[in-house]
Amino acid sequence: MLPLAFIAAPKGARHLPYTPSPDNALTPRLRSIWRLALLFVRESRMTDAGKSEPIHRVMRSFTAGMRAHGATSLSQRAPLLQNLSGVLSMASGVLEQHPALSETAVRVALAELDTLKTPLKGAALRQALVTALPPGRAAALIEVEDEPERCGIAEQTHRASVRLSETSLGTARLPVSARLTLIRADTRKExxxxxDVAGAAARLAERFSREVRAQNVGALIARLGDTVNAMLDLRQRAADQSFLRYRLHEVNNDVRVVVPEVLWDLCSDTALVTRSVRSVPLSDVAALRAHGIEPVDLIATWIEAFFEIALGEGVYHAGLEAAGAAVSIEPDTFGRLVLDGDSPLTFFAAHERSFLVTGSDALLRGDHKAAAREHMRHGTPCKHDGHETQQTVRVEATYRREAERFAGDAPRHRTVSDLFTALGKGPLEHAFADAHTGIASRAALLARSAQSIEEMAQRIAPDIDVWKIARRVIVRLSLDQFSSHGVMAQVVKEAVHWPHALPRVPNLLSDWVARQSRRGVRARSDPIR
Known part of the structure; x- marks a missing residue:
């Protein structure tokens, strides 16, 4: 077998002198690995202007298979890659901004891709539920609507009626309405x-191509796999939903939103069941007014809640996006925004949230030096290259250029989406550490959501000033980071965890003393050491 470096056609070559065809001798999996590896090698040598980054080449390797042998799509050349190529073709739109936005791109693609297959119905759905639910819990399902309410890349959500466990008095509880999300085992397996095929192809290509190794394609595929697996883990999603409910309801007492309760007895890795809250889409103005809800007032509340939860709590929930926003019409939660568990949550790290708040506030004040200091706090250039000072000057110049667009109160055309896009330019252009690329990814996610929010607000309530609301939230959160009120609020938030942590302190101290004692004994027994 010839090495891939000799098989892959160099740029500009029309025909290969000889290419062994393993199609008849190898299994479909090996054929897919072989063809995709060749495509990785070929695309790694492309040097198109503006698309020389590794991530773009990988995207083309998945979505532009028509280059070779007249195939119209990659799935025709590698049938096992039908599912993955669909995800990556949608992700390529976000990646046009910058190749470092890989995590955001995959999350956007998974969220927007409706379905890959016809949803399960009838007997197939019932059998899948018996398999997905915990043992013996399928009997708690009284009724499940056959038509799914929502479909995702490998999941489908149905309305259902379930009977919970008996009360402490031994009496049966009344049936409750629920939303049941099921992961399709067949699609997840595919x-x-x-x-697995993409990872094997990347490793094979890296063995024979210096360019593929330099682009670190294998690590990209591994990171893609981690993101996909995390988004399809319903037990993790249930835990995130429960934490969000606890944080917003019990800690913050936020009356603007309602987070449905997770029914843990019915949850598993592939099934998520929450209480159902009757709601109408926020975008359906006629339905809102039919239930006595004024959309204009609700739009302002929605905008404020989105930015406060995303920037204040560091939680990004698709239920607060324009496409997923819904309003409760239940009597006890009437008029509140509903944050269902259908979509995975994204939690911002503390340093990411701090940068987004401090950096955006600095741009609004025109203080480019403060934005640059916050940037350098999360990573500095290498001190051994001799260009540390020049790099610092370039960072300040980048933020100075962006700050001029947003500073001051003079009326001008500026949007919140533009603000977060500008905020993400610094970490992208001067990524001195992994933290910078993570921050840029979060900024891109917020910019995309802010754009959809502004478009929807303009359509439903054109008199609402999204810029003014977002700026007020950002300024308040920035002041809270350094004010005594903000410090006390943070202490109060952390104090709710003390009852769980304090009982462990004596045991922790005892373990520490025991370790120190053992270390002293070993030191005395080995004086030469």
């Missing part, structure tokens, strides 16, 4: 198979 996605895992696709990722």
């Amino acid at each position: 996605l895992a198979q696709d990722l």
